[in-house]
Amino acid sequence: MAERAYDPELIEWIPLLPTVSDFGDPADLPRIRANMVDFIPAIDPRSDVVREDLTVPGREGDPDVSVRVYRPAEAPGSPMPGLLEIHGGGFILGNVDMMDGFCDLIAADFPAVVVSVEYRLAPEDPFPAGLEDCYAALVWFADNAAELGVDPDRIAVGGQSAGGGLAAATALLARDRGGPLLRFQLLEIPELDDRLETASMVQFDDTPLWNRPNAVHSWKLYLGDDGPEPGADDVSPYAAPSRAEDLSGLPPAYVSVMEFDPLRDEGIRYAARLLESGVSTELHAFPGTFHGSAFLSEAGVSKRCAKESFDALARALR
Numbered sequence: 001m002a003e004r005a006y007d008p009e010l011i012e013w014i015p016l017l018p019t020v021s022d023f024g025d026p027a028d029l030p031r032i033r034a035n036m037v038d039f040i041p042a043i044d045p046r047s048d049v050v051r052e053d054l055t056v057p058g059r060e061g062d063p064d065v066s067v068r069v070y071r072p073a074e075a076p077g078s079p080m081p082g083l084l085e086i087h088g089g090g091f092i093l094g095n096v097d098m099m100d101g102f103c104d105l106i107a108a109d110f111p112a113v114v115v116s117v118e119y120r121l122a123p124e125d126p127f128p129a130g131l132e133d134c135y136a137a138l139v140w141f142a143d144n145a146a147e148l149g150v151d152p153d154r155i156a157v158g159g160q161s162a163g164g165g166l167a168a169a170t171a172l173l174a175r176d177r178g179g180p181l182l183r184f185q186l187l188e189i190p191e192l193d194d195r196l197e198t199a200s201m202v203q204f205d206d207t208p209l210w211n212r213p214n215a216v217h218s219w220k221l222y223l224g225d226d227g228p229e230p231g232a233d234d235v236s237p238y239a240a241p242s243r244a245e246d247l248s249g250l251p252p253a254y255v256s257v258m259e260f261d262p263l264r265d266e267g268i269r270y271a272a273r274l275l276e277s278g279v280s281t282e283l284h285a286f287p288g289t290f291h292g293s294a295f296l297s298e299a300g301v302s303k304r305c306a307k308e309s310f311d312a313l314a315r316a317l318r
Helices: 008-016 026-039 096-109 129-143 162-176 199-203 212-223 264-276 300-317
Strands: 049-056 065-072 080-086 113-118 150-160 184-188 253-260 281-290
Touching (some): 008 281, 008 300, 065 096, 065 129, 080 129, 080 300, 096 113, 096 300, 113 129, 129 150, 129 162, 150 162, 150 300, 162 184, 184 300, 199 212, 199 264, 253 264, 281 300
Parallel strands (some): 080 113, 184 253, 253 281
Antiparallel strands (some): 049 065, 065 113
16 A cells, blocks of 8 residues: 555554455445445444334335434424435445434434435446435425424435435436425535546545545446446436536535545535535545545544534534
């Protein structure tokens, strides 16, 4: 691995994390998925949060979508804000369990209602399956806001890594389909661009947890055998939001990127384009960090990453 100026408090994590992992063989995905579950164990619910697993209607003949709803155990008397949470995993890994701690925190401390989406994963279900699941969950969330105790004018969408890309794409779909009006989009270390051409994407081919080889396989599996090749002219902007020509009319955004992450530059460029399009956007680049380090460590920079995204969401939904 190349010598890089990682934050000293993060260095102890690096030997525990994968670097170059071959996701190219779908037959190996069950093992990789199982390893991820072992690495991020389930968290028991907090006493001040109620979790409920539900099934909501899919869109236009799609299968129903599983969601996990988090509510404060003692709901306030007035309608609460809402967050549609979309987990990460390169479009091919992960589940709602990964984000239980984060969702519990939002539900209890805002307080808010959080709906976390168990969207379909590639390669079994390539684009647009997972995105349509996220959009269907958003529509259900907005349609049932009153029953959930949510103010329909204060619903945000958020996600991490591939979930950040899906959150950005869900916001694009909501705008273009005349769907629910979103208050905010929280895009943490988002995966946005299939073209794999930025300086950070080219440079970081051996970084912890995520790197160029991972990204190449991720996009190939997400776009599917019957879809376009990554980098082709006909890749949909709903698959890769960086390809969207018009970003105007989207909800305000918070975008975070990590210094030694191949996704760094596409996140920076997307934030800059949002600003150029008149969308209020806050961008944070955290030094000495790598992909996912905000969620893995008690390091000072990791705590700052988590606090600043939490604070941005709180300001947007107050």
